[in-house]
Each structure stands twice: as structure tokens, then as C-alpha cells.
Amino acid sequence: TTHYLFIVVVAVNSTLLTINAGDYIFYTDWAWTSFVVFSISQSTMLAVGAIYYMLFTGVPGTATYYATIMTIYTWVAKGAWFALGYPMDFVTVPIWIPSAMLLDLTYWATRRNKHAAIIIGGTLIGLSLPMFNMINLLLIRDPLEVAFKYPRPTLPPYMTPIEPQVGKFYNSPVALGSGAGAVLTVPIAALGAKLNT
Numbered sequence: 001t002t003h004y005l006f007i008v009v010v011a012v013n014s015t016l017l018t019i020n021a022g023d024y025i026f027y028t029d030w031a032w033t034s035f036v037v038f039s040i041s042q043s044t045m046l047a048v049g050a051i052y053y054m055l056f057t058g059v060p061g062t063a064t065y066y067a068t069i070m071t072i073y074t075w076v077a078k079g080a081w082f083a084l085g086y087p088m089d090f091v092t093v094p095i096w097i098p099s100a101m102l103l104d105l106t107y108w109a110t111r112r113n114k115h116a117a118i119i120i121g122g123t124l125i126g127l128s129l130p131m132f133n134m135i136n137l138l139l140i141r142d143p144l145e146v147a148f149k150y151p152r153p154t155l156p157p158y159m160t161p162i163e164p165q166v167g168k169f170y171n172s173p174v175a176l177g178s179g180a181g182a183v184l185t186v187p188i189a190a191l192g193a194k195l196n197t
């Protein structure tokens with residue numbers, strides 16, 4: 001009973017942490033302006049949570065299950081905002097599942113080698129997650145239009161979007177997000193795995 005209870009606690013808490021780590025892109029009002037920050041935080045949180053969860057069970061496929069839990073949870077939140085009268089585009093559900101599948105595939109292909117899962121799988125998450133989420137964002141309405149028309153009630157006035165800032169600071173959000181995500185994911189995931197042993 002304790003074993004399964006622990007799995008549930010890890011899944012729920014990690015889900016909340018991962019969603020909150022990407023809060024600035026979870027709502028579309030700051031989607032483009034914080035894409036790099038989101039890529040780093042989400043790559044790190046997904047890798048740490050999924051690897052910890054996967055190594056705890058020792059079963060390939062657990063990372064995908066973990067990402068599925070987060071996706072369902074986020075769609076519930078999206079539905080709650082929609083019920084309050086906001087458009088469907090107001091909340092963007094991050095794409096976690098394909099990256100988690102790559103982690104599971106690495107763990108399975110290397111015959112459950114946890115070091116390979118951390119290094120190779122963590123790098124694959126850092127490289128793939130920004131790409132999947134950029135494609136995801138291209139499919140929604142203009143985030144700034146949504147931001148001005150449907151401001152988030154929790155946003156203070158000084159955080160109201162004024163203009164997109166991506167071009168001013170970054171040449172390529174996808175490249176920078178992927179690179180930073182891949183570099184930072186591996187050591188942090190390794191730390192998570194070390195704490196697990």
C-alpha cells in the first residue's frame with residue numbers, strides 16, 4: 001500500500017510542480033515572450049520527475065504514463081477556464097508525452113540502464129520538448145490578441161503585455177531553448193536519480 005501511495009504522491013506533486021514551472025506559457029498571454037524560460041523549466045521538470053518516477057518503478061513506459069497524468073490534469077484546468085467564459089486558446093496544454101516516450105524508449109533500448117536514461121533520455125527531452133511546444137503554439141491564435149481581450153484576473157497591472165519581446169532578446173527561441181534545456185536537464189536529472197538511490 002505504501003508503495004502505491006508513494007507513486008500517487010510523486011505523480012500529483014510532480015504534476016503541480018511541472019505545470020507551475022511553466023506558468024508563463026501555460027497561459028497564452030506570455031507564450032512567446034517567455035518561450036526560452038518555459039523550455040528550460042519544463043525540460044528540467046519533466047526529466048527530473050519522469051526519471052525519478054521511472055527509476056522508482058523500474059518499468060519502461062512509466063515516463064509516458066507520468067506525462068499523460070500531467071496532460072490530463074492540464075486539460076481539466078483548461079476546461080475549468082473555458083467554463084468561466086474564457087476561449088479555448090486561453091490555456092495552452094504543453095506537449096510532454098512525445099518527449100517522455102523518447103525517455104522511455106531510451107530506458108528500454110539500453111536495457112534499463114539508468115545512466116543512459118539520464119544522459120541520453122534527458123538530452124532527448126531537452127532537445128525535443130521546445131520543438132514540440134513551438135509547433136503547438138503555432139496552431140493557436142495570436143497570444144497577444146488573447147492577452148488583451150481576456151486578461152488573466154491574477155495578473156497585476158504592471159504585468160499586462162505591451163508588445164512581443166522575443167526578437168529583441170533572442171535570435172532563435174527554439175535553438176536557445178533546446179540548447180539550454182538539453183544542457184541543464186542532464187545534471188539536474190542525474191542529481192534527482194542520485195537522491196533516488
